[in-house]
Amino acid sequence: MSVEVVHSSKFGVFAQKLGMTRMFLENKKAVAITLLKVPTAHVLEKKQCDGYSVMKLGITECKGKLNKPQSKHLERMNQPLCKKVKEFRISDQEAAQVGETVGTEWITVGDFVDITGKSTGKGFAGAMKLWNFQGSQASHGASLSHRAIGSTGTCDKIFKQRKMPGRMGQDTITIESQKIVFKDEEQGVIGLLGSVPGKKGTWVNVFKAMKKQGK
Amino acid sequence: MHPIVKAFEAKQMEEFRKKVTHPSFKAGDTLKITVDIEEGGKKWVQTCEGVCIARVNKGIASNFTIRRLESSGAIEMRFPMFVEGVNIQVLRRGKVRRAKLFYLKHCSRKAGRIKELAPKRHVAPQAA
Numbered sequence: 650m651s652v653e654v655v656h657s658s659k660f661g662v663f664a665q666k667l668g669m670t671r672m673f674l675e676n677k678k679a680v681a682i683t684l685l686k687v688p689t690a691h692v693l694e695k696k697q698c699d700g701y702s703v704m705k706l707g708i709t710e711c712k713g714k715l716n717k718p719q720s721k722h723l724e725r726m727n728q729p730l731c732k733k734v735k736e737f738r739i740s741d742q743e744a745a746q747v748g749e750t751v752g753t754e755w756i757t758v759g760d761f762v763d764i765t766g767k768s769t770g771k772g773f774a775g776a777m778k779l780w781n782f783q784g785s786q787a788s789h790g791a792s793l794s795h796r797a798i799g800s801t802g803t804c805d806k807i808f809k810q811r812k813m814p815g816r817m818g819q820d821t822i823t824i825e826s827q828k829i830v831f832k833d834e835e836q837g838v839i840g841l842l843g844s845v846p847g848k849k850g851t852w853v854n855v856f857k858a859m860k861k862q863g864k
Numbered sequence: 865m866h867p868i869v870k871a872f873e874a875k876q877m878e879e880f881r882k883k884v885t886h887p888s889f890k891a892g893d894t895l896k897i898t899v900d901i902e903e904g905g906k907k908w909v910q911t912c913e914g915v916c917i918a919r920v921n922k923g924i925a926s927n928f929t930i931r932r933l934e935s936s937g938a939i940e941m942r943f944p945m946f947v948e949g950v951n952i953q954v955l956r957r958g959k960v961r962r963a964k965l966f967y968l969k970h971c972s973r974k975a976g977r978i979k980e981l982a983p984k985r986h987v988a989p990q991a992a
Contacts, residue, residue, distance in 0.1 A: 667866040670873055671925045676902075677947050684869050831872075838868055849866065 660744065660755055661737040661856040662690055663708055664839070666766075668849045672830065672840065682830055682840045685855065689837065690751045691729050704739050706751065707731025711852070733852070756839055758832050761861040765823045766846040766853030774817035782812070822846040826861040873924040880946045891916050891965050892958030892978050895930060897941075900949035912941060915958065915978060917965040931968060933976075938969070957981040 664685040672682050694705040707723075713732035715723075723730055728748075745751050756762065776782040776798040784796045798814070801807050824846065831840030845853055889895060892915065899910045914932030917940070926945040931938055943950050958978040968976045 668869045670869050670923075672876070673947050677949055679944060679947065684866075684872060686868065836868065838872075840872075 658859075659738050659740040659857060661739075661854055662687055662706065662751055662753075662755075663733060663735065664688075664764075664853050664855045665711075666845050666847055666849055666851045666853060667838070669844065674830070680830070680842055681844070682842055683845045684831075684838055684840050685845065685853070687753045687756075687837045687839060687855065691731060692745050692747050692749050692751060693723075693726075693728055693731065693734065695747055702739055703736040704745065705734060705736050707734040735854070737854070737856075752837055753832060753834055753839055755857070756829055756832060756855075758829050760829045761826045761858035762829060762841065763823055763825050763856040763858050764827060764841075764845050764853050765821065765856065766851055768818050768820050768822050768846040769848055770819040771817040773815065775814045776812060779814060779817045780812040826858050870923075876924050877946055880948070884948060886945065886952050887954050889916060889919075889928075889952065889954050891918055891963055892960035892981075893954050894956040894958065896953040896955050897930060897943060898951045898953075899943075900951075913955070914939075914941070915965070915968070917968055919963070931965075933973060 664687045667684040667686055669681060669683050671679055673679055688708045688710045690706040690708050692704055693707045696703060696705075707729070709729050709731055711733045715730055715732055720730055771778070775796055777784045777796050782798055785791055785794050785799060787795060798812075801811055801813075824843070827841045827843055827845075829839055829841050832838070839855075845851075847853065894913065895916050896911065896913045899912075901908055901910055912930065912932060914930035916928055917931045918929040920927050924946055927942050928945065929940055929942045931940050933939075957980065959981040960978060965978075
């Protein structure tokens with residue numbers, strides 16, 4: 650059922666991070682790459698709203714539960730029971746029709762993609778780790794205060810946006826223009842240069858690069 | 865490691881082994897390495913000799929380290945195992961008890977010498 654997707658400036662799919670490894674390019678250069686699994690996604694809906702068009706993609710090959718309203722809705726529409734559903738913006742309405750599937754057909758080696766995902770959570774972190782503060786002295790009489798934030802101001806109040814210790818990580822991060830260097834269409838696996846936010850097994854979104862065109 | 869990542873590495877290693885076969889060597893052996901280099905349209909071969917002080921087995925990222933003594937000091941170079949253009953020749957088998965010979969860095973030249981491994985004696989096959 651898969652169709653050849655017309656290259657459009659906006660397109661995106663789900664992907665799962667498998668891990669990082671090494672690859673040798675043609676010029677014998679060793680590069681660090683990240684492998685992503687792109688499962689077959691079903692196009693559930695297409696619509697146009699607020700001046701842009703979206704397609705709703707769903708995948709069944711993932712963990713998760715469906716509650717009764719969700720599953721009944723998909724059943725009534727004669728659609729597969731997708732546990733993960735998200736709307737992806739597209740610029741071309743003809744790209745893929747409802748009922749068809751989308752995989753890695755729209756990606757070719759040499760293309761550039763943007764990856765959006767959640768970075769690894771680090772928990773409650775001090776100001777040195779979170780904001781790159783300098784900390785205080787290691788010696789010269791310093792006692793029990795080596796990684797403290799120091800003074801927070803001279804007036805009676807603390808101004809808003811003061812950088813202080815707090816939760817670190819778990820931010821939504823987009824890494825732009827990552828180059829595709831490997832693709833296995835049968836397994837639905839792509840490999841791209843560099844790293845991707847999150848741990849192994851994290852779900853990320855792969856978009857066609859906004860700023861860089863593949864050759 | 866995810867099975868797909870493992871298979872990805874295994875496939876690359878298998879393809880490499882079809883083309884190139886390295887001799888078996890371990891830490892303590894003296895090696896002669898020739899590297900084919902291509903840069904800016906020029907090609908040349910770089911040669912270096914030294915004692916293998918470490919082998920790291922990490923799938924496709926496996927590598928080994930060569931240590932060589934020169935008049936100005938010691939030089940250490942690390943080479944990947946699974947890249948074409950790195951040719952290995954074993955000049956001498958060393959007799960060592962460690963897998964990693966990092967202690968050589970703290971040895972004087974005389975103390976850092978490695979004895980040559982005696983070739984294995986011929987063992988008569990036992991009568992069945």
